[in-house]
Every structure is written in structure tokens, then in C-alpha cells.
Amino acid sequence: MREVAEDYVEVVLDLVQQIPPGRATTYGVIAEAAKESTGRGSARTVGTVMARYGGGVPWWRVVTASGAAADRVAGRAIELLRAEGVPLTSHDPPRVDLAEAGWEPWEDEPQM
DNA sequence: GGGGTGACCCAGT
């Protein structure tokens, strides 16, 4: 199937929607999980997909590997994350405590 | 078909 990355987009969006409230994950994790299903993609690609098709999913639960929200939507993400009750650091650039709220697709679904 | 961009990640300094 050399169609567009529509299937990849569906996998990414589905994974993001599976993130339970009060939890968060990283682009790398989503990229790895999506790559397992579609065989393609990377953290960079996930970011691009989210920017174009992430309007219908809790994109704010997806942050960078550092735990910080994407610079483009950091403000919006922090507000939503705090509303979700996600543990954030007390520093100026609030970062998600992935050690506490870190969620992974294979954590909710059996990895075969 | 080629080059540049982007909601990223990792290693080195």
C-alpha cells in the first residue's frame, strides 16, 4: 500500500486516544508503537501527524522525551495537563513527571 | 525529482 500515511495517522491517533486521563506519554513511545503496527514513522513523523490530524485527540497528553510539552503548544498543553491532574514539576518550564504519569501503549494492551 | 521544513530524539560538550 503506497497510499498516504492515512493508516499511520489512524494508528497514532488511536494510541493517543488510549492515553488515560491524568497520564501522559512521549512522541518516541507513540512512534515506537506506531512503527510496530505500520513499520514506518519516527518521533519526528508523529509530531508532524499530530500537528495536522491531532485536533481530534488529547494531544496535550503527548509530550517530548524530556517531559516538556511541545514548544508550539506548550502553554495550551500545560493548562490542559494541569486540568487533567497530571503531576508537573514546579520549575518555570513545567515538565510532566513521566516517572509518575508516564504511560505506554504496551502497558494498557498486552504486547503479545 | 530535488530541496527545505517540522508539535522530535540522542550523544557530546
Add this chain to the structure above:
DNA sequence: TACTGGGCCACCC
């Protein structure tokens, strides 16, 4: 611990 550079993959002009 924070900043910089290179690599990565898919999309747009």
C-alpha cells in the same frame, strides 16, 4: 544541568 549539532522520517513547494 543546559545548550549544540547531527540524524531521523514524511510531507509540501
